[in-house]
Amino acid sequence: MVVQKGAGGNILRIYQPYKHRILTSDEFIEDIRLRVKNFVDMHKLIKGNETILLGLSGGKDSFVLLDVLSMIHPVSKLIAVSIIEGIPGYNKHEDIMRMKRMAKDYGVDVIITSFREYVGHSLYEIVKMAWKRRLKVSACTFCGILRRRILNMYARMHGASFVATGHNLDDTAQTMLINILRGDIDGLIRMHPRSKPPSSKMVPRIKPLRMVYEWETSLYAYIMRFPFQETECMYITSTPTLRAKVRRVMQRIETEEPGTLLRMVKTLDDILTPLLEKQFSVEELPLCPRCGEPMNVGRPVCKLCELFEKIGVSKPIYQMFYNTA
Numbered sequence: 283m284v285v286q287k288g289a290g291g292n293i294l295r296i297y298q299p300y301k302h303r304i305l306t307s308d309e310f311i312e313d314i315r316l317r318v319k320n321f322v323d324m325h326k327l328i329k330g331n332e333t334i335l336l337g338l339s340g341g342k343d344s345f346v347l348l349d350v351l352s353m354i355h356p357v358s359k360l361i362a363v364s365i366i367e368g369i370p371g372y373n374k375h376e377d378i379m380r381m382k383r384m385a386k387d388y389g390v391d392v393i394i395t396s397f398r399e400y401v402g403h404s405l406y407e408i409v410k411m412a413w414k415r416r417l418k419v420s421a422c423t424f425c426g427i428l429r430r431r432i433l434n435m436y437a438r439m440h441g442a443s444f445v446a447t448g449h450n451l452d453d454t455a456q457t458m459l460i461n462i463l464r465g466d467i468d469g470l471i472r473m474h475p476r477s478k479p480p481s482s483k484m485v486p487r488i489k490p491l492r493m494v495y496e497w498e499t500s501l502y503a504y505i506m507r508f509p510f511q512e513t514e515c516m517y518i519t520s521t522p523t524l525r526a527k528v529r530r531v532m533q534r535i536e537t538e539e540p541g542t543l544l545r546m547v548k549t550l551d552d553i554l555t556p557l558l559e560k561q562f563s564v565e566e567l568p569l570c571p572r573c574g575e576p577m578n579v580g581r582p583v584c585k586l587c588e589l590f591e592k593i594g595v596s597k598p599i600y601q602m603f604y605n606t607a
């Protein structure tokens with residue numbers, strides 16, 4: 283990607299290396315909107331007037347998701363949830379309020395919640411407890427499971443047909459490669475845009491920005507002057523995760539061979555489609571006896587309840603929702 287700026291800092295020309303073409307900023311914005319719409323239409327991700335719950339983190343991708351979805355779906359059918367994880371210096375109250383104000387301008391209500399509300403502790407406290415007990419579980423593991431749980435819970439509460447997240451092409455390609463490296467075929471198949479969740483308690487997830495590069499969502503947010511938060515989470519470099527290694531390798535290959543990530547995701551989707559349609563039967567997952575949420579077959583309790591027990595939290599708040607229901 284090469285960007286040519288004018289005297290006032292305005293972007294004049296953008297080079298899209300994987301298409302070998304130069305666009306103006308207006309053409310670039312139009313291109314992204316059209317590609318997202320075509321992707322959603324091609325996979326029939328949204329059929330009509332379904333309610334969609336947007337997971338908005340306050341980062342650039344969530345602003346782009348809000349903007350593009352409001353162009354292709356009635357805003358009265360969009361609701362959003364923002365989660366405060368409780369990480370020092372990250373996703374602060376004022377960042378979330380900025381996001382909420384912008385969503386309101388689009389006509390979309392944002393529900394603000396937090397890990398503390400769902401579990402009784404911030405992520406910072408959870409990680410401290412895990413480290414104290416020498417548990418080798420990264421902050422991102424707790425964070426990922428909790429975010430998915432909370433979004434799913436709100437989607438169920440509001441009768442949403444889908445949860446839409448701002449995952450971009452880079453995120454998608456990295457997860458695909460991680461699943462291949464780990465031999466996780468089920469995980470790979472579940473990444474197909476049309477795959478169904480393995481439990482009736484899980485609201486289907488859609489990723490409208492799935493074929494848009496991360497540099498493109500960044501540029502889109504910059505051109506549109508979205509007030510996104512630019513601070514990085516302090517945990518991003520605290521553990522050398524497989525994702526961090528995969529990200530580095532993929533970025534290098536993409537720079538040398540533009541279009542690689544797009545081709546990889548598209549090729550895998552094409553291979554997964556027949557598998558999905560012919561060979562993969564979705565088995566309804568059992569429910570955790572402690573919290574009532576879906577868990578993998580063969581486990582005595584779900585991964586989240588197991589992790590909280592290990593760090594010494596005997597009664598996380600979310601278990602009480604289930605036991606008093």
Ligand code: SF4
Pocket residue numbers: 367421422423425426515516517518
């Ligand atoms: Fe959560 Fe990890 Fe992302 Fe930080 S880097 S916000 S802990 S997933």
